[in-house]
Amino acid sequence: MLMDILTSSPALDEELIKPENWAKEQWIHSQLEWLRKHDPLRQIEPNGFDPFWNATKYHDIKEIEQNKSIFINDPRPVLGPKMTDAFVQQLAGRKHLVRSLVQMDDPDHMKYRRLTQGWFMGTNLRKLESNIESLAEEYIEKLANLGGECDFVKDLAIWYPLRVIMTILGIPKEDEPLMLKLTQELFGSTDPDNARSFEPMEIMNVVGDFETYFNELSKERRKSPTDDLASLIANAKIDDKTPPDLETNGYYMIVATAGHDTTSSSVAGGLLALIENPDQHEKLRNDTDQMMPTFIDEAIRWVTPVRHFMRTATQDYVIRDTKIKEGESVILWYPSANRDEEVFDEPFEFKVDRKDAKQLAFGFGAHVCLGQHLARMEMSILFKKLFKRLEHIELAGEPQYTQSTFVGGLKSLPIRYKMK
Numbered sequence: 001m002l003m004d005i006l007t008s009s010p011a012l013d014e015e016l017i018k019p020e021n022w023a024k025e026q027w028i029h030s031q032l033e034w035l036r037k038h039d040p041l042r043q044i045e046p047n048g049f050d051p052f053w054n055a056t057k058y059h060d061i062k063e064i065e066q067n068k069s070i071f072i073n074d075p076r077p078v079l080g081p082k083m084t085d086a087f088v089q090q091l092a093g094r095k096h097l098v099r100s101l102v103q104m105d106d107p108d109h110m111k112y113r114r115l116t117q118g119w120f121m122g123t124n125l126r127k128l129e130s131n132i133e134s135l136a137e138e139y140i141e142k143l144a145n146l147g148g149e150c151d152f153v154k155d156l157a158i159w160y161p162l163r164v165i166m167t168i169l170g171i172p173k174e175d176e177p178l179m180l181k182l183t184q185e186l187f188g189s190t191d192p193d194n195a196r197s198f199e200p201m202e203i204m205n206v207v208g209d210f211e212t213y214f215n216e217l218s219k220e221r222r223k224s225p226t227d228d229l230a231s232l233i234a235n236a237k238i239d240d241k242t243p244p245d246l247e248t249n250g251y252y253m254i255v256a257t258a259g260h261d262t263t264s265s266s267v268a269g270g271l272l273a274l275i276e277n278p279d280q281h282e283k284l285r286n287d288t289d290q291m292m293p294t295f296i297d298e299a300i301r302w303v304t305p306v307r308h309f310m311r312t313a314t315q316d317y318v319i320r321d322t323k324i325k326e327g328e329s330v331i332l333w334y335p336s337a338n339r340d341e342e343v344f345d346e347p348f349e350f351k352v353d354r355k356d357a358k359q360l361a362f363g364f365g366a367h368v369c370l371g372q373h374l375a376r377m378e379m380s381i382l383f384k385k386l387f388k389r390l391e392h393i394e395l396a397g398e399p400q401y402t403q404s405t406f407v408g409g410l411k412s413l414p415i416r417y418k419m420k
């Protein structure tokens with residue numbers, strides 16, 4: 001699939017971190033393929049950014065993630081431009097704009113993660129199952145009522161996972177559009193369709209709006225706790241004390257944002273892969289129950305909606321004969337890990353029964369996605385119900401992808417279909 005490869009540094013380095021290039025799926029994968037083969041771990045310094053190492057190989061990314069005391073999340077968990085003086089001033093003494101699980105390391109990370117971990121594990125998930133089934137049915141019915149043509153992302157894929165996570169959190173249905181808008185402004189702050197504006201300081205206003213909403217939520221749930229996740233977060237104690245607002249709001253924010261855009265991208269990307277690979281679609285439809293788990297993981301591998309996280313070294317560390325020095329940061333490109341030809345057999349083929357390796361889209365180690373089992377369950381319930389009713393499906397227009405180096409995937413998927 002090689003095409004239009006920018007081999008020279010810094011041309012490739014500059015292009016790699018441009019959000020608009022991440023909307024060109026094939027193009028970006030070609031560059032990553034070239035990097036894996038020829039320069040899998042190179043230090044880069046794109047204009048306006050502090051330098052960082054570019055990790056593109058599956059095993060390197062896994063090794064870095066499993067060494068949580070050597071490679072930590074704070075102070076640079078995600079890629080952002082160099083801080084301007086104006087930004088530092090605006091932070092007004094705050095070290096972090098947001099402090100959630102992804103900005104934390106041990107001992108805090110472990111203490112905060114433990115608070116909600118049980119909510120996203122086996123027994124509790126099984127309790128949520130029938131509720132999620134009803135939500136899935138509601139959305140399949142909506143699809144049927146749309147009359148055979150729709151934008152699968154805008155009409156279904158973004159709403160269903162949003163509804164699931166907001167129900168768990170305890171956010172009322174009427175506030176879901178606000179949560180969606182703020183999430184898209186936060187994750188898609190570089191996409192013209194999702195950004196509030198391209199003014200870099202605007203991100204502070206987005207976070208400010210989240211905080212205003214969540215401060216109210218904390219007040220309510222402290223006064224009248226219910227059995228939802230927001231009540232647990234609002235009334236949590238860390239070392240016998242109520243955590244500061246920065247951490248409490250960070251907790252709501254990570255659960256409210258990480259839980260839906262990622263899953264909707266995987267649902268939509270999985271459906272597109274089936275449309276584009278009719279043989280795989282047929283294979284899956286002939287043995288849906290048996291093949292559902294491998295199909296779901298293949299859809300998530302295929303899409304890999306979280307494009308990166310970062311780590312910073314606390315001491316010198318040698319990987320692939322290269323020394324990463326104390327204080328240097330590394331970007332972990334998950335979509336590249338998930339197309340690594342050393343690990344996956346024919347990585348550019350979509351195979352509903354793929355069993356060769358465990359995909360890395362949920363990350364690995366201490367920060368591995370808290371909602372991975374929930375995401376798999378939601379997807380599996382939806383696709384099973386969809387297949388029971390769907391008789392025919394085809395593309396009805398050009399799919400469009402989000403312009404973001406962080407979280408992304410399809411933002412539009414026009415389809416034509418026939419349902420029972």
Ligand code: HEM
Nearest residue numbers: 101102258259262263306362363364367368369370371375
């Ligand atoms: C297909 C869907 C999803 C994908 C691909 C995904 C991916 C990821 C990735 C890559 C990370 C960082 C892992 C690392 O640093 O090693 C992460 C963390 C996280 N995810 Fe997900 N996620 C998905 C769905 C969800 C859902 C449904 C929730 C529900 C609450 C969720 C909640 C979280 C949280 C709270 C973290 C932070 C964990 C920590 O830092 O300890 N995610 N996710």
